[in-house]
Amino acid sequence: MDAVILARSGYGVVVNDQVQTPASAGPVDTCAICDVAKHTRVMSDALRCRSANPNLRGPALTVRCRDDFFGLILAIEQAKAGDVIVVDGGGSQTALAGELFARAALARGVAGIIVDAAYRDLAYVATCELPIYSRHTSPMAGATQRLGVINEPVTCGGVTVCPGDLVIADHDGIVVLDPATAPATLAAAAQVKHAEARIIEVLATGAGLRACLNVDEHAAALASGQASTLRVIV
Known part of the structure; x- marks a missing residue:
């Protein structure tokens, strides 16, 4: 997935950081860093x-x-x-x-x-x-x-x-x-990578993005003019 963003960033995709990290989760990369810190x-x-x-x-x-x-x-x-x-x-x-x-x-x-x-x-x-x-x-x-x-x-x-x-x-x-904020940014980026790894595991079973994200709920809210956030649900 290209853009999974923590709720703390104020928009994007909310990550469920209570789910156990799968073994397939990779190291933090620049994409994950930019997802959680838009002013990077x-x-x-x-x-x-x-x-x-x-x-x-x-x-x-x-x-x-x-x-x-x-x-x-x-x-x-x-x-x-x-x-x-x-x-x-x-x-x-x-x-x-x-x-x-x-x-x-x-x-x-x-x-x-x-x-x-x-x-x-x-x-x-x-x-x-x-x-x-x-x-x-x-x-x-x-x-x-x-x-x-x-x-x-x-x-x-x-x-x-x-x-x-x-x-x-x-x-x-x-x-x-900034070295003062880097630890928090990297920790948040790690959660993004964990969420992406969970999504990849689900997609590998043949399921679609609807099985991973609240796509329909988010679309309905946006269509009715309500504030909404795309969330990871796996």
Whole structure:
């Protein structure tokens, strides 16, 4: 199901969170996060995964370096295991990173790199397990004459990213969460995934969506002008 939303979001589909979670429930993903938190920061889909693995999750280590990649070198050297390096490259078509940076990040245990500029060395990157996102690809690298700005708020993919923000990415996109509210958001998103797993189990028996949702009740209420909420009933 594409949109199962908790009642706390104020609209959408109400999830019955008292039902036991089935074993088939998968991990929280960006879709579930956006279902429960409609004001989630979502980066532009112009940022494409260039590597073999789109899945990342970790606190943001931010860097601003435009047409000059020396700041990114400094950021990688400061990175801790699990960090997601978020690069404000101003959308430039100049490459700010490539194979060597990916290998260095892997060696430090970095969780991923997101570059709002270009990436290069795609023959290596395409098989690399480090999640790497960029707006462009280009063989042309930038300069190394500026220090850049590290661990200050930046703009990447059209959204503001602050140091320590939780960054999560998968096949559907890249989202950014405030660390103060992330635990509650992730817990709510887990309930969405649990509900979706229950629905999938019912659909696998040959039943339709009416067996999973209060479709007729909701349709009748809307037709009569009454307030209503689509609910999961399994």
